[in-house]
Every structure is written in C-alpha cells, then in structure tokens.
Amino acid sequence: MNIVVCVKYVPDATADRKFEDDFTVDRVGVDGLLSELDEYAVEQALQFREKREGEEITVTALTVGPEKAVDAVRKALQMGADSGVHVLDEAIAGSDYIATSLVLAKAIEKIKADAGADLVVCGMASTDAAGSVVPAMLAERLGMPQVTLASVIESQGDQVRIKRDNEGSTEVIGATLPIVLSVTDQSGEARYPSFKGIMAAKKKPLETYSLSDLGVDAGQVGLSVAWSQVEDTTERPPRTAGEIVTDEDGSGAGALVDFLASKKFI
Amino acid sequence: MSEVLVVIDHVDGEVKKPTYELLTIAKRLGDPAAVFFGSPEQGDAVAEKVKAYGAGKVYVVDDAQIKGFLVAPKAEALQQLAEQVSGGDGLAAILLPSSFENKEVAGRLAIKLGSGLITDAVDVQAGEGGPVTTQSVFAGNYTVQAKVTQGTPIITVKPNSAAPEQAEGAGSVEAFAATISDTARTAQIVATQPRQSTGRPELTEAAIVVSGGRGTGGNFEPVEGFADSIGAAVGASRAAVDSGWMPHAFQVGQTGKTVSPQLYVANGISGAIQHRAGMQTSKTIVAVNKDPEAPIFELVDFGVVGDLHTVLPAATEKVKERKG
Numbered sequence: 001m002n003i004v005v006c007v008k009y010v011p012d013a014t015a016d017r018k019f020e021d022d023f024t025v026d027r028v029g030v031d032g033l034l035s036e037l038d039e040y041a042v043e044q045a046l047q048f049r050e051k052r053e054g055e056e057i058t059v060t061a062l063t064v065g066p067e068k069a070v071d072a073v074r075k076a077l078q079m080g081a082d083s084g085v086h087v088l089d090e091a092i093a094g095s096d097y098i099a100t101s102l103v104l105a106k107a108i109e110k111i112k113a114d115a116g117a118d119l120v121v122c123g124m125a126s127t128d129a130a131g132s133v134v135p136a137m138l139a140e141r142l143g144m145p146q147v148t149l150a151s152v153i154e155s156q157g158d159q160v161r162i163k164r165d166n167e168g169s170t171e172v173i174g175a176t177l178p179i180v181l182s183v184t185d186q187s188g189e190a191r192y193p194s195f196k197g198i199m200a201a202k203k204k205p206l207e208t209y210s211l212s213d214l215g216v217d218a219g220q221v222g223l224s225v226a227w228s229q230v231e232d233t234t235e236r237p238p239r240t241a242g243e244i245v246t247d248e249d250g251s252g253a254g255a256l257v258d259f260l261a262s263k264k265f266i
Numbered sequence: 267m268s269e270v271l272v273v274i275d276h277v278d279g280e281v282k283k284p285t286y287e288l289l290t291i292a293k294r295l296g297d298p299a300a301v302f303f304g305s306p307e308q309g310d311a312v313a314e315k316v317k318a319y320g321a322g323k324v325y326v327v328d329d330a331q332i333k334g335f336l337v338a339p340k341a342e343a344l345q346q347l348a349e350q351v352s353g354g355d356g357l358a359a360i361l362l363p364s365s366f367e368n369k370e371v372a373g374r375l376a377i378k379l380g381s382g383l384i385t386d387a388v389d390v391q392a393g394e395g396g397p398v399t400t401q402s403v404f405a406g407n408y409t410v411q412a413k414v415t416q417g418t419p420i421i422t423v424k425p426n427s428a429a430p431e432q433a434e435g436a437g438s439v440e441a442f443a444a445t446i447s448d449t450a451r452t453a454q455i456v457a458t459q460p461r462q463s464t465g466r467p468e469l470t471e472a473a474i475v476v477s478g479g480r481g482t483g484g485n486f487e488p489v490e491g492f493a494d495s496i497g498a499a500v501g502a503s504r505a506a507v508d509s510g511w512m513p514h515a516f517q518v519g520q521t522g523k524t525v526s527p528q529l530y531v532a533n534g535i536s537g538a539i540q541h542r543a544g545m546q547t548s549k550t551i552v553a554v555n556k557d558p559e560a561p562i563f564e565l566v567d568f569g570v571v572g573d574l575h576t577v578l579p580a581a582t583e584k585v586k587e588r589k590g
Contacts, residue, residue, distance in 0.1 A: 133373030227382030247572025
C-alpha cells in the first residue's frame with residue numbers, strides 16, 4: 001500500500017505576508033515553510049502506517065510549488081515519509097484552486113501508476129489561502145470517496161472510519177479505500193523530526209516532475225488562465241490604538257461597562 | 267434577469283440567518299432563487315420564510331438520497347439544477363453560505379460546471395463583468411477584491427456579510443428531482459450526534475462574542491456569565507480548546523470559526539496570529555488580560571489590564587444593575 005500526502009509550502013504566518021504586483025502571494029520575499037496544517041496530514045499518514053504493523057506501507061510526500069517548495073517535502077521526509085515528489089514548473093505560478101487540484105490529481109495518478117495511491121491525505125486547509133477546497137476537488141477529479149475534516153481516524157483492511165466535528169454535530173463517516181482523507185488540527189500533535197530522521201531524509205528518493213511529465217498542457221494552468229482573478233488587494237489600516245485601563249480595586253469592571261454602554265452594547 | 271441560486275442554510279427546515287443575508291446579496295446580482303435540500307414536506311414552510319427576503323423561486327430538492335453521504339451528492343444535484351436553470355432564464359451566480367461542507371460542495375461543483383470559485387467572501391457587489399467579491403485574507407491583514415472570469419460564478423459567503431433586507435418574492439415552489447450516481451455515495455455518514463444547544467446565539471452569527479483563553483485556567487464561568495448578561499455567544503481560543511476546556515465547536519481562529527461580530531470581548535487570550543485570524547475583522551474589540559504586554563492589546567478599542575476572574579463577575583453585576 002502507498003499513501004500520498006499532499007503538502008504545501010506557505011509563507012510563514014507569523015511573518016509580514018504580502019502580495020506581488022500581480023496580486024499573487026509573495027512566496028519569495030517572505031520565509032516559507034511546510035504549512036502547519038499539513039504537518040497533521042503527514043502525522044496521520046505516518047500513524048496510519050505505524051498502526052498497521054506487518055503491512056508493507058510506504059508514504060510519498062507530494063508538493064506543487066516553486067523551487068523552495070521542496071522544503072515542504074524535505075520536512076515530510078524528515079518526519080518519516082519514504083519518498084518525495086515535487087511538481088516544479090514555471091507555468092504553474094499563480095494557479096487557482098482549479099488548476100492546483102488538476103496538477104495534484106495528475107501527479108497522484110502518476111504516483112498511483114508507479115507505486116500506488118490507496119490513500120491520499122491532505123491537511124484541512126492551507127495557512128495562506130485557507131480555502132479548504134482542494135481535498136474535495138481531488139476527490140472529484142480522482143473519483144475517490146472524500147472523507148474530510150477528520151479528527152479521529154481508524155482503519156481495518158480496506159475500511160476506514162473517521163470522526164469529525166460538523167457545524168452542529170459530531171459525525172462518523174465510513175468509506176472503502178482508496179479515499180481522499182483530510183485531517184484537522186484536532187487529529188493529534190505532529191511529531192518533530194529527530195536527528196536520525198533529518199540525516200536519513202537526505203538519502204530518501206526525491207523526484208521532480210514537470211508539467212509535461214504529467215501530461216498537463218502549460219496552457220491549462222497559471223495566473224493567466226485562472227478562472228477567478230484578483231483585481232485589487234488592500235492592506236488593512238492598522239487599528240488605531242484603543243484606551244487601556246488597569247484594574248485597581250475593581251475599577252476595571254466599571255470602566256469596561258461604561259465603555260460598552262457608551263457604544264450602545266448595553 | 268438571470269437567476270441567482272442561493273443554497274438555504276437550515277437545520278431540519280428551520281432557516282438560518284445567513285440564508286437571508288445571501289438572498290439580500292443575490293438581489294444585487296439577479297433574481298434570487300433559493301435551493302432547499304431537505305424533506306419535501308417542509309418545502310412550503312421554508313418557501314414562506316425565504317420569499318419574505320425576495321426569493322422568486324424555491325427549488326425543493328428531496329434529500330433522501332443525499333443526506334446520508336458527504337458532499338458529493340449535493341454537488342451532483344446542484345450541477346443538474348444549474349444546468350437546467352442555465353438552459354432556461356440563465357444563471358448569474360451560485361451563492362452558498364460559507365461552511366466547511368458548503369465550501370467542499372462549491373469546490374466539486376466548480377469542477378463539474380467548469381466555473382471559477384471564490385470562497386469566504388465578506389461582501390459581494392454587482393460589477394460590470396459579474397459579481398465582485400471582497401475577501402479578508404492573511405489573518406485579516408489584507409482585503410482582496412476578485413471576480414470569477416469563467417463560467418457561472420460560484421461564491422461562498424461568510425455570515426454577517428450583509429444586513430438582511432425584507433423584500434416580497436413570489437416564492438413559487440418547484441420540486442427538482444436530482445439523479446444521484448452510485449459513485450457520489452461512497453463516503454457514508456454512519457452516525458450523527460447533534461451537539462447540545464447552549465441556548466446562546468450561534469457563534470458565527472452573533473452580534474456579540476465573548477471568548478476565553480488560557481487565562482481562564484479552565485474556568486469558563488466568568489466568561490459565560492458575562493456573555494449571558496449581554497446576550498453574547500461564547501467562544502474560545504485554540505489554547506483553551508487544546509486544553510480540553512471547551513469543545514472544538516467553540517474555537518475562534520484560523521482552524522476554528524471566523525467571526526466578525528459588532529463586538530468581540532477577548533478574555534485571557536494573548537492574541538496569537540492563529541486567534542487573530544478568526545476575529546480581527548470584528549467591528550469593536552475589547553480585551554481583558556492580566557499581561558499588559560499581551561499582543562491582543564494592539565488590536566483593541568478598549569482594554570482592561572486585570573484578572574478576568576475578578577473583572578468579569580464584577581462587570582456582569584454592573585450590567586445587571588444597569589438593566590435593572
């Protein structure tokens with residue numbers, strides 16, 4: 001069995017994230033890293049393998065992105081994935097969800113032909129675009145069941161059951177492999193790479209695919225053919241400094257209530 | 267005018283507020299037509315409600331073949347409906363309330379219809395080449411204006427993106443029979459346990475949100491008491507959820523709910539980026555925190571440096587006194 005885990009290289013959320021002049025996300029001027037929410041996906045892929053002792057299971061980390069995006073795959077390899085695939089092609093820059101999911105799906109199909117893809121694992125969202133739509137789009141394109149936003153994952157044979165928190169309820173979802181699975185940050189803390197893991201990662205296979213390797217026409221992807229277009233971006237003006245009072249002998253509560261009353265909240 | 271499909275947000279036929287917000291937005295773009303996934307018996311009652319907000323048509327889609335499976339059947343049904351409407355009066359846009367589930371429906375639908383998709387809009391206005399959306403991105407630090415350039419615009423819209431405006435619509439009910447394929451019914455909902463209602467307003471829809479973080483030390487009573495005194499929803503930071511003090515459904519932040527209320531009161535919450543992403547666009551922000559250096563104070567309109575365990579109960583009493 002082979003598990004493909006999709007990982008995204010994103011600008012650090014704690015840095016000052018910016019846009020380029022063409023309104024694409026600045027992925028060069030801001031330090032990047034493996035999206036925190038994809039660390040949970042890598043973790044669950046590894047746990048899936050570890051729980052099924054005695055079975056031969058490999059984990060392939062897959063990313064689509066610019067040159068530096070390979071760091072996301074490297075991190076996954078350091079955590080314990082067995083091999084990596086980086087889809088790198090200048091034409092991909094500026095792709096929307098539609099094109100990104102197309103490239104990912106084609107890459108997964110290629111991995112499937114070579115090593116198999118019995119389980120595709122994604123994070124619940126990226127920390128930059130935060131759309132949460134790519135896992136569902138992958139399921140649509142690959143014709144696999146979509147089992148998304150899992151907080152608990154159990155499997156036996158080819159059966160997978162997950163628990164998830166929906167808007168107003170907790171649900172149990174069942175499906176038969178192969179599936180596309182997405183996991184939330186409630187699924188369990190992601191492991192840190194060990195020193196041994198970091199050293200071992202250097203020797204693990206890491207392949208680079210171009211669009212032509214995947215049979216995707218360059219005219220199908222990228223900013224110029226995106227099905228949605230950003231017309232403008234505006235930095236939110238910094239909030240003007242508010243009034244801060246220090247609570248002394250109960251003065252804080254009075255000041256708080258006075259403020260709320262002055263704004264007609266009470 | 268072309269129709270604008272609005273997917274109704276409801277629980278067992280009880281229509282929720284974001285539906286009316288979307289109908290109000292839909293009117294800017296064309297003829298609002300509501301889509302009800304549910305029991306056909308509830309169709310007429312739902313139509314009565316949505317026609318008061320301008321729904322000309324109400325498509326009732328029997329969800330008997332749909333509700334037991336995740337996302338894919340709904341996307342299939344919407345595709346068939348969209349294709350029927352496109353062949354009739356034309357289709358200007360498809361609007362869905364921005365929940366995790368609806369975003370996934372929208373994602374699959376976009377691929378099926380060959381349409382561009384915009385998620386989590388906080389405003390939608392009519393533009394020359396179709397709807398122009400506003401999104402709040404990078405933890406609320408930027409706003410982005412965008413439009414769909416291919417196919418029927420599919421837009422998911424966050425709660426509180428418009429003030430619902432009443433407008434009389436025809437509300438004519440039309441049953442729509444969708445054909446759901448076997449391949450769309452492969453992720454089965456084996457069990458559902460509804461969460462118990464707290465009796466408080468819905469977190470994402472509330473005008474006021476009072477939330478607590480690490481500083482509560484696990485005791486949410488002061489937070490809940492104050493919330494109830496001013497009719498607010500209760501929220502929690504990721505630290506409070508990770509500590510097991512509050513269920514994940516209450517989490518405000520990047521991986522929880524994004525709220526944009528009139529008033530947000532953060533108690534014992536430091537204001538990490540993860541939390542800010544979920545509340546930074548609130549109109550008025552107030553914080554109570556022991557640490558004067560807490561980053562949350564950079565965002566506030568009003569802040570109290572003090573212990574929430576003494577400030578909030580005292581404030582609750584004062585609110586009650588004022589209300590008499």
